Amino acid sequence: MDQLLYASEVVVNGLMTGVMYALVALGFVLIYKASGVFNYAQGVLALFAALTLIGIQQGQVPFAHLISAVTGMHLDSFGWTVPSLLAILLTALVMVGLAILIEALVLKHLVGQEPIILFMATIGLAYFLEGLGDLMWGASVKSLDVGLPQGLSETVETMTDSLFGYGFFIDRLDIWATVIAAVLVASLVAFSQYTKQGRAMRAVADDHQAALSVGISLRFIWVMVWSIAGFVALVAGIMWGTKSGVQFSLSLIALKALPVLMLGGFTSIPGAIVGGLIIGVGEKLFEFYIGPMVGGATENWFAYVLALLFLVFRPQGLFGERIIERV
Amino acid sequence: MLYREAGDFKTSYRDDSQTFPLKLDRLGYYAALAVAFLVVPFVITDYWANSVLVPFLIYAIAALGLNILTGYAGQVSLGSGGFMAVGAYAAYKLATAFPEISILIHVLLAGGITAMVGVLFGLPSLRIKGFYLAVATLAAQFFLVWLFNKVPWFYNHSASGQITVPERSFLGWIITGPQTSASAKYLVCLCFAVLLAWVARNLTRGTMGRTWMAIRDMDIAAEIIGVNPLTAKMTAFAVSSFFIGVAGALLFTVYLGAAEASETFGINKSFLVLFMVIIGGLGSIFGSFAGAAFLVLLPVFLKNVLVGSLGWPTDLAAHLELMIVGALIVFFLIVEPHGLAQLWRVTKEKLRLWPFPH
Numbered sequence: 285m286d287q288l289l290y291a292s293e294v295v296v297n298g299l300m301t302g303v304m305y306a307l308v309a310l311g312f313v314l315i316y317k318a319s320g321v322f323n324y325a326q327g328v329l330a331l332f333a334a335l336t337l338i339g340i341q342q343g344q345v346p347f348a349h350l351i352s353a354v355t356g357m358h359l360d361s362f363g364w365t366v367p368s369l370l371a372i373l374l375t376a377l378v379m380v381g382l383a384i385l386i387e388a389l390v391l392k393h394l395v396g397q398e399p400i401i402l403f404m405a406t407i408g409l410a411y412f413l414e415g416l417g418d419l420m421w422g423a424s425v426k427s428l429d430v431g432l433p434q435g436l437s438e439t440v441e442t443m444t445d446s447l448f449g450y451g452f453f454i455d456r457l458d459i460w461a462t463v464i465a466a467v468l469v470a471s472l473v474a475f476s477q478y479t480k481q482g483r484a485m486r487a488v489a490d491d492h493q494a495a496l497s498v499g500i501s502l503r504f505i506w507v508m509v510w511s512i513a514g515f516v517a518l519v520a521g522i523m524w525g526t527k528s529g530v531q532f533s534l535s536l537i538a539l540k541a542l543p544v545l546m547l548g549g550f551t552s553i554p555g556a557i558v559g560g561l562i563i564g565v566g567e568k569l570f571e572f573y574i575g576p577m578v579g580g581a582t583e584n585w586f587a588y589v590l591a592l593l594f595l596v597f598r599p600q601g602l603f604g605e606r607i608i609e610r611v
Numbered sequence: 612m613l614y615r616e617a618g619d620f621k622t623s624y625r626d627d628s629q630t631f632p633l634k635l636d637r638l639g640y641y642a643a644l645a646v647a648f649l650v651v652p653f654v655i656t657d658y659w660a661n662s663v664l665v666p667f668l669i670y671a672i673a674a675l676g677l678n679i680l681t682g683y684a685g686q687v688s689l690g691s692g693g694f695m696a697v698g699a700y701a702a703y704k705l706a707t708a709f710p711e712i713s714i715l716i717h718v719l720l721a722g723g724i725t726a727m728v729g730v731l732f733g734l735p736s737l738r739i740k741g742f743y744l745a746v747a748t749l750a751a752q753f754f755l756v757w758l759f760n761k762v763p764w765f766y767n768h769s770a771s772g773q774i775t776v777p778e779r780s781f782l783g784w785i786i787t788g789p790q791t792s793a794s795a796k797y798l799v800c801l802c803f804a805v806l807l808a809w810v811a812r813n814l815t816r817g818t819m820g821r822t823w824m825a826i827r828d829m830d831i832a833a834e835i836i837g838v839n840p841l842t843a844k845m846t847a848f849a850v851s852s853f854f855i856g857v858a859g860a861l862l863f864t865v866y867l868g869a870a871e872a873s874e875t876f877g878i879n880k881s882f883l884v885l886f887m888v889i890i891g892g893l894g895s896i897f898g899s900f901a902g903a904a905f906l907v908l909l910p911v912f913l914k915n916v917l918v919g920s921l922g923w924p925t926d927l928a929a930h931l932e933l934m935i936v937g938a939l940i941v942f943f944l945i946v947e948p949h950g951l952a953q954l955w956r957v958t959k960e961k962l963r964l965w966p967f968p969h
Contacts, residue, residue, distance in 0.1 A: 322742050349927055393945040400687055401944055403742050404889055407882065408940025415933030423926060539878070542746045584757050588750035595739045595747060609831050 294572045295565050300458035302564020303465045304523055308541040309548070309556040310469065311516040316550045317489040318509040319391070322403045325410035327538020329379070329514055332417040334521030334530045336378050338428055339421040341371040346420045372518070379514030380507075387507045414535060423532075428525035461523045468519060469557065472512070485509060489551075543591035549601030558602060563587045614962040630812055647801055652794040660793035661866075667907045668800035669861050674887040674899035675811050676854025681885070682894035683815055684847035685827025686736050686744060690751035692880035694852050695859030696872050697725045697755060700765050702860035703774040707767060714779040714787055715799070718860040725856020726849040728755075733848030737841060740830070752881055759872035775869045787864045796865050803861060807854055812896050814850065823847050824894075855884075886936065890943050892952030901951040909936065 308326060315323045339346065343364040366374070390409060394402055476482035487495040488505045496502055524534055544563050548555025567586040575582045600606055619634050621627040631637040655664065673691060680686050701721035706714050732751040736744050759765045766774050778788030784795050814820055822843040825833035834840050863870045870876070883906065891902020910932055917928040947953050 349924075390941055390945070397944075397948070400741060400745075401948060403687075403745070404885070405941050405944045407885075408937045408944065410937065411882075411940065412934050412937030415930045415935075415937060418930040419927070419934065423930065536878075539749065542749065546743060546746055578761065581757060581761065585750065585753035588746075588753050592735055592747045592750040595743060596735050599739050599743065 291569070291572065294568045296454060297458070298565035298568030299561055300454070300462060300564070301568065302561035303458075303462045303557075304520070304527070304560075305537070305541055305544045305563055306557045306560025307461070307465050307468070307516065307520040307523060308537055309544040309560055310472070310553065311513040311520065312541060312545055313548075313550065313553055313556045314472070314516065315509055315513045318485050319488070319506055320399060320402070320492075321391070321406065322399065322550070323513065324403060324406040324538065325413060326513065326517060326541065327535040328410040328413045328417070329382075329517035330521035330524065330537070331530070331532070331535040332382075332413050332521075333375055333379055333514065333518035334428055334525040334534060335417045335421045335426070337371055337375045337518070337522065337525075338426050338530060340366050340374050341368065344421060349422060350419055372522070375518055376515055379518055380511040383507050383510035383514050386510055387503060391506055391510075392503065410535070410538075414532070425529050425531040426525075428522065428530050455527075457523070457527055461527075464519065464523070468516065469553065473553065481505075481508060540587060543587040545601070546591040546595055547601055549603040552601075552603035555601060555603035563590065566590055614959070614965075616963070630816075644805070647805075648798075652798055655793045655797055657793045660797050662911055663907060665796050665800050665866050667904050668797075668804040669858050669866055670884065670887060670907060671900045671903040672804055672807055672861065673855050673858035673884045674891060674903045675807060675896065676851045676858065677884050678888045678891070678893065678895070678899045679811060679815065679823070679854065680847050680851035681888055682892075682898075683820060683827060684823040684844065684851075685830075686733070686844065686847060687742065687885075688748040688851075689745050689878070689881045689885065690732060690748035690755075691855050691884040692876045692878060693752040693755035694725050694729055694855040695862060695880060696759055696876035697728050697852075698722060698856030698859030699863035699870050699876065700759050700774065700872070701725065701856065702864050703776070704765065704767075706777055706779065706864070710777065710779075713781055714864060715781060718803070718857055718864065721860040722853040722857035725859070726853040729848045729852025729855075730845050733845060733852075736844050736848070749878075752878055756872045756876060759876075771871075773869050773871045774863065776864045779864075787868070789868060791865070799865050800861055803857060807857065808896060808900070811854070815896070819843075819846060819850075827894075886940055889940060890950050892950030893948075895950070895952035897955065898950050898952030901955070905951065906936070 308330060311326045311329070312323055315321055315326070338344075343366065345351070386409065390405060394405055476486055484495070484500045485505055485508065487498070487500055488502060492502065495505075520537075521530075521534065524537055528534075540563070541560075544559040545556060546559075547562055548557070548559030567583045567590075570586050571582050595601075614633075614635055616633050619632075621632070626632075629637075631640055651664070673695060677688060677691050680688050698718075698721045701724040702714070702717050705712075705717040705720055709717070728751075732748065735747050739747055760772065766772055769775070776787045778785060778790060780786060781799075785791050786795050786799050815823070822833070822838045823846075825836070825838045826840060826843045826847075830840055833843075859876070863875070867875065887902035887906050888899065889902070890905055891900070892898025913932050913935065914925075914928055917923045917931065918925055943950060
């Protein structure tokens with residue numbers, strides 16, 4: 285009975301982690317659907333967004349390190365702090381600016397290239413942004429606090445304690461992440477279903493040329509999609525940054541989002557969510573039951589191997605469009 | 612004027628299909644080999660061997676391997692780091708278990724073991740393609756590194772979890788361990804690089820290379836005209852992993868001397884080798900060498916300029932290096948998707964006519 289309760293606690297925590305994975309995966313799906321680009325840089329976007337948010341919040345001088353190395357001046361901060369909400373808004377603006385730059389400097393020149401070339405270009409982009417983020421804001425590990433509640437949720441603990449006689453340990457941040465992710469997904473779905481721009485986005489996803497011929501501006505849609513992806517990255521960056529600090533490893537969660545996508549299918553938003561949940565629960569349960577037998581830290585690879593085995597049987601993922609190949 | 616094919620007559624098919632059809636190319640190639648084998652070993656210093664030439668040769672072998680898989684057979688792999696780890700650990704286990712056999716044979720055997728592991732992880736490529744496969748190879752990367760970290764048998768239960776190469780010699784020359792001279796390291800790597808480049812060149816222009824390229828260009832069409840995708844993809848994975856395994860084994864035994872799976876063979880290694888292939892040129896032997904040279908030299912160059920001349924802190928230089936490498940990748944993909952090899956081809960084309968415009 286105890287074992288079962290432990291396991292269900294693990295499952296619940298896995299579900300919460302899964303939501304976090306799904307948040308990152310969502311950004312991938314958006315860009316992939318609208319432009320056919322498999323955006324490896326999504327995780328680095330999240331890192332970059334989180335770094336920028338902290339920088340703005342604490343009034344850091346961008347490129348302070350570089351400026352002091354070149355000119356010898358010692359600048360650290362402007363000496364002010366910006367309220368969290370305003371800082372988030374400003375960061376969102378920065379992400380929009382970044383989206384415009386990426387479109388103008390990279391994507392525009394790669395129209396019509398093979399998907400794998402575009403994929404590699406985003407790997408280059410990821411390296412560039414990683415260096416840029418470090419150069420702008422410094423490479424030290426930072427903690428992010430935008431006022432989200434953290435720590436053990438007492439309500440859940442007392443409630444489960446009275447129900448099962450065993451208090452579940454659930455982080456309040458995870459609960460918030462779940463709520464925010466749900467709101468984000470709902471608003472994205474509403475946006476793509478009911479607004480003019482959202483419909484245009486779906487049209488582009490369906491067929492680039494047909495969308496062009498009815499007068500939809502491809503370039504505008506791409507900037508928009510990358511901006512939205514930048515915003516999703518910002519949300520993911522805030523969540524992960526609050527949870528485990530802002531540092532380079534944040535960009536590696538993008539890699540964790542890849543198996544999530546492979547399970548769910550690259551083209552499906554519900555797929556990203558379900559895939560995230562499966563991976564989250566799966567890796568936690570595997571670590572709980574099998575991990576101790578093989579030395580632990582199985583979370584590093586479990587998701588990939590699961591996705592690999594899964595793909596062998598269903599190459600398009602759970603919800604992906606059927607792959608039809610012709611000569 | 613100087614570089615042209617006029618007057619270079621071929622009287623047999625054999626002459627026409629040699630690797631360097633132009634006499635000038637051939638002479639240049641022999642001259643380069645002569646310098647590499649007869650001059651460099653006598654003038655090489657520790658600095659040049661350790662920071663430029665030896666890593667260049669080792670990464671060139673790895674890039675050759677990945678180029679066979681990605682450039683010739685069209686299967687993108689992000690698992691090179693993991694496969695290099697297999698080569699290194701296999702060489703370590705073999706060298707410590709059979710000390711009486713020459714370590715050079717162990718390096719080749721390590722390549723063979725890596726080839727088998729590569730085929731195992733390549734099996735899903737029959738079902739999945741493109742970046743689905745790229746992501747699937749990440750499974751190899753993370754699983755293999757985890758395995759070498761967690762199973763003490765692989766590192767002979769050493770307390771630090773590291774593997775350290777035993778001292779071995781060949782024909783009286785010490786070739787592994789801290790006592791190795793710069794020229795010995797260099798010569799061992801050079802021999803492997805030249806031999807493997809020769810193998811790669813002849814494999815890729817033979818039947819096997821043609822089936823790989825058919826699979827790359829369109830696998831379904833290739834299957835219809837009679838190319839067996841199973842053998843084509845599996846041989847590509849096997850040959851490629853063999854090369855990468857040898858590179859990993861050399862990296863550990865000759866170059867580093869000690870290694871730790873997650874630090875030496877992390878995901879960044881995979882990307883580094885992939886970038887070498889992209890910058891050098893997909894589907895080109897020369898490109899593999901050019902890409903490896905470029906990415907080995909770039910950090911050395913930047914470090915010398917930024918830290919040495921301008922006196923900037925090293926971490927700043929490291930960040931700038933990331934940005935420059937990233938920007939170069941994007942730049943190359945936009946301007947010249949076929950990489951340095953294509954630039955070289957264009958230059959040769961221009962040289963043929965020089966100094967005339969047409």
